[in-house]
Every structure is written in structure tokens, then in C-alpha cells.
Amino acid sequence: MKLKNVILLGESSVTTTSRLDIDIQDGKVRRACPSEHITSEPPKVLLPALCHPHIHLDKPFILTCNNPPSGSSECYPNYSDLLPETGSFDEALSNTSKAKGRYSKEDLYLRGSQLLAESYRNGVTSLRAFVEVDHVTGALPLTTAARLKSDFSHLLQIQVCVFAQDPLFSGTHGEANRSVIASFLKDHATSIQALGTTPYVEESREKSLWNIEWAIDTAIQYGLHLDFHLDYNLSQPSPLNQPLTFSVIELLQKHDWLGLADGSKTVVLGHCTQLTTLNSSDLEQLAGTIIRSRLPIHFVGLPTSDIFMMGRSTSSAGTPQARLRGTLQVPFMIKDLGISACVGVNNVGNAFTPFGTADPLQLASWGVGIYQSGTVNDALMLYGCVSWLARRAIGVEGEAGFEDIIEGPVPAGHAPN
Structure with missing residues (x-):
């Protein structure tokens, strides 16, 4: 052609x-x-192809999927009673837990297919797909994800990330959740490319650190990429409330990620909104630590979810409209701190993000306003954040821009700026 x-x-x-x-x-x-x-x-x-570095395959369109095909209503659960009333994070966690108890294979396949088809239509060719595995869902989201990966393999390169949204070391079901994931990693290793957890949902900082250590050891054991939902708050740091991002770096070094993990495996840190509360010296210290460590750490800003969930009003009566932005300043991290970062869609049409689409280019366009990034070079960088920088974050082969899609010579002066 x-x-x-x-x-x-x-x-x-x-x-x-x-x-x-x-x-x-x-x-x-x-x-x-x-x-x-x-x-x-x-x-x-x-244009280089687009990438979802962070998107949930089992939770899209929960708020808009209540019109099942004619004659098949028994296969498609109704979620209409789970529409957001407060829009809070705790409500989203609660309602999503209720939704998980109603999943069916037909429902998961239909909503997942819609997400993948919409992504492909918008130029996505690779993605990391999160699927929750715990004592409630069992293997259903994972087996459905494996089927979707196979059925869409001619269109999309899909990484399946087994993901623990719920605690692994806390509460009534922590041990059961951990056991279920360990079992599925053992039995379905060929279907899984990444492991993700949510350390901040544990009931104490100590158990959050247990969560992180377990995930690091397990990812090394099975040769997986590692992905943390991390530091999802806007609390001012203190000696007892330091961002867990610092602990992740320390524990990756302690467990010799560089020496023991497959060299192609990356570590992705998603959300990390608490980092926006750090002062300049702390941010520079963080960036310097990451760079010196040579750890393959990549941050993923998720602004559609973050801005909806974070920055809710805590202001005094005198300033009722005051809001924090509540999402990682990705262009600043790339340009000023020199660390790897990109952006992702995360959720579409569920309680965590009850709006938006699976179009990464729309997200990059929103980034112009979200980050006040309006120059030509900014536009190129924002495109990279949903293309080659996103691919690099999840370790997909062909991490750069045109260097990977052009095999023959390019005339002088025609390479991307």
C-alpha cells in the first residue's frame, strides 16, 4: 500500500x-x-499509534449498559440501582463491589468488547487491561479477558493485568483475595502479563508496605510487569504520612528489581495525586532518587478520574469555590523533573469516572487545558503521552515514535522534531 x-x-x-x-x-x-x-x-x-497504558476492562459502561439484547435479559445484570448519588470515592468502591457480585460472562464480554472496539476505532493498537480478581469475582474477569485478548488479537496488542482493588492483608477477606490471585497466577500464567495492586486500601501503613512487598516478590517470581494504584489522596505529607511512592522505590531496590526482574519489565505508578502536594525540593529529591536508581519507573496520570475524585471542596466558608487540581502534572514531570510519565483513560462510564470515552486523543486534547500546555512542542509531548511514551511505560515493543514504524530511510529533514 x-x-x-x-x-x-x-x-x-x-x-x-x-x-x-x-x-x-x-x-x-x-x-x-x-x-x-x-x-x-x-x-x-x-501519526504513531495510540496506547492505553492504564484502562479497566471489566468495569466500563456499568452505568450505561442496562439495555440487554432482546430475549437475553437473564444473562445481563441490571446495575441501575448503582448510579452515583454522592459521586464520592467510597461510594464508587462500594457500588463497584456490589456490581462485581452480579457479573456474568456475557455481560463482561459485551462491555469489554465495546471498550476494545471503541479503542481500536480511535486509533489504539496496544493497551494494558486491568481485571479485578478477588474472592467475589473468582476467575470470571480473567477468563473473559483472555477470551477478549484472543478475539481482538488481530487488532490490538493487549496486556492483561491481574489487579487487586481490594485489600490483600486487611479486613475479613484480605487473605482470601491474596490466595485467589496467587492461585490464578500459578494456573493462568500464560494469560497474564502484569500484576497490579492498590496498597492504599489497606487498613494501616504497615499493611500497605506488606502489600507492596508481596506484589514485588510475586511479579519477580512470575516475570510480570508491576503496576500500583498509589497515593490517591491530597493530604499534606508528614513524617507519618509520606507518599508510598518513596517506599516503592526503596522496596524495589531492597528486593533487587534490577537484578532479579526481567530487564524488559517496567514498574508503573498510577494516580499518585499526593505528589502534587510536595514542595520543589521534595519533588527534585524524588526525581533524583528515581534517576539514580535506574529503576524502570513510569508515572501514569489519570486526569479524567483524578479530577472527578480528587480536589473536592474542603475550603472554609470564605472561599467555597477553592479547589486543588488533584492530578499529576505530567508535562512538568517530563520537562522539569526528567522522569518518565504519560496519561491514560483509566475508566469509562462507571462510578469512578461517569463520563468520557475510550479516545486517548481526546484525553491529550483535554491536557492542553488541564496542564496549561498550549505550545506546539507541548502538543507533540501530549500526543506522545498517549502514544510512544505510554507504550514505553507498559513495556510494549516499539516504544518510540517513528523510529519503530519506519524501517526504510527517511529523507533528511523529515524525521519528527
Whole structure:
């Protein structure tokens, strides 16, 4: 296939000298040369593929899925009584737990298919899909995810991340949740590429650290990527309330992640909203520690969920409209701190994010306003945050931009800026 009259992302000019004809074979750009087919029509733009570095496969569209196919209502649970009333995080956790008890294989497959089809339609070719596994869900979300991964394999590169939203060391069911995940990792190892946990849901800091250590050891044991939902609050740090991000770095070093883990496996830290409360010196210390450690740590900002959940009013009567932004300042982390970061959609149409779509490009566009990032270079970086930077975060082969999709030579002056 030949694409005629094309410009590449990052080109600063759309003059005749910047237009290319591109040969594509087996999904790869094999050759690019100055265009011989320039017309008065606007050129086409060739963009790197998009990526979801963090999206939940078992929870999308819970709030909008109450119209089951005709004659099949018994296979599709009704969630209409779980619509948000307060919109709080605790309510979202509670209602999602109730929803999990109603899952069916038909329901999970239908909603998951809708998410994957919408993602592909919007240019996504790779993603990390979180599926919750615990004493309530059993293996159902995992087996459904494996089926979806197979059925969509001709369109999407899907990493399945077994995920513990609920405690693993606290409460009535912590031990059972941990046992279920350990069992499935043993029995379904070939279907799983990443392990994720939520340390902040444990009942104490000590047990949060147990959660982190268990996840690190388990990921090393099974050769998995590691992914934490972390520091989901806006509390001011104190000696007794330091962000768990610092502890993750320490424990990764203690357990010799660089020496024992597969060198291609990354560690992703999602949300981490508490980091927005750190002062400049603490942020610089954090960045320096990560860089010196050489650990493959990547932050994923999840602004659609974060801004909905974080920054609720705690102001005095004199300033009732005061709000904190409540999401990682991803461009600042990349440009000023020099650490790896990207952005992700996270949830669509459930109590954690009762709005939005599976379109990463829309998210990048929102980032212009969310981060006050309005320059041309900012736009390129925001695109990278849902493309090559996101792919790099989840360790997907082909982590850069055009360096990976173009095999043949690119004429001088035509590489992305």
C-alpha cells in the first residue's frame, strides 16, 4: 500500500518539500521519499499509534449498559440501582463491589468488547487491561479477558493485568483475595502479563508496605510487569504520612528489581495525586532518587478520574469555590523533573469516572487545558503521552515514535522534531 502526499507528526512546515510518499507493507512503513503526487488538496498526516497504558476492562459502561439484547435479559445484570448519588470515592468502591457480585460472562464480554472496539476505532493498537480478581469475582474477569485478548488479537496488542482493588492483608477477606490471585497466577500464567495492586486500601501503613512487598516478590517470581494504584489522596505529607511512592522505590531496590526482574519489565505508578502536594525540593529529591536508581519507573496520570475524585471542596466558608487540581502534572514531570510519565483513560462510564470515552486523543486534547500546555512542542509531548511514551511505560515493543514504524530511510529533514 502506498500513502501519497503525507506529512509526519512534528513537521514544522507543510510546504511541498515536507510532503512524502510512503510505502507500507505488513503494517510497517518500509520506505519514505519526497512526494511525487503533490496536489492542491491538504496533505494527509501520519501519526504513531495510540496506547492505553492504564484502562479497566471489566468495569466500563456499568452505568450505561442496562439495555440487554432482546430475549437475553437473564444473562445481563441490571446495575441501575448503582448510579452515583454522592459521586464520592467510597461510594464508587462500594457500588463497584456490589456490581462485581452480579457479573456474568456475557455481560463482561459485551462491555469489554465495546471498550476494545471503541479503542481500536480511535486509533489504539496496544493497551494494558486491568481485571479485578478477588474472592467475589473468582476467575470470571480473567477468563473473559483472555477470551477478549484472543478475539481482538488481530487488532490490538493487549496486556492483561491481574489487579487487586481490594485489600490483600486487611479486613475479613484480605487473605482470601491474596490466595485467589496467587492461585490464578500459578494456573493462568500464560494469560497474564502484569500484576497490579492498590496498597492504599489497606487498613494501616504497615499493611500497605506488606502489600507492596508481596506484589514485588510475586511479579519477580512470575516475570510480570508491576503496576500500583498509589497515593490517591491530597493530604499534606508528614513524617507519618509520606507518599508510598518513596517506599516503592526503596522496596524495589531492597528486593533487587534490577537484578532479579526481567530487564524488559517496567514498574508503573498510577494516580499518585499526593505528589502534587510536595514542595520543589521534595519533588527534585524524588526525581533524583528515581534517576539514580535506574529503576524502570513510569508515572501514569489519570486526569479524567483524578479530577472527578480528587480536589473536592474542603475550603472554609470564605472561599467555597477553592479547589486543588488533584492530578499529576505530567508535562512538568517530563520537562522539569526528567522522569518518565504519560496519561491514560483509566475508566469509562462507571462510578469512578461517569463520563468520557475510550479516545486517548481526546484525553491529550483535554491536557492542553488541564496542564496549561498550549505550545506546539507541548502538543507533540501530549500526543506522545498517549502514544510512544505510554507504550514505553507498559513495556510494549516499539516504544518510540517513528523510529519503530519506519524501517526504510527517511529523507533528511523529515524525521519528527
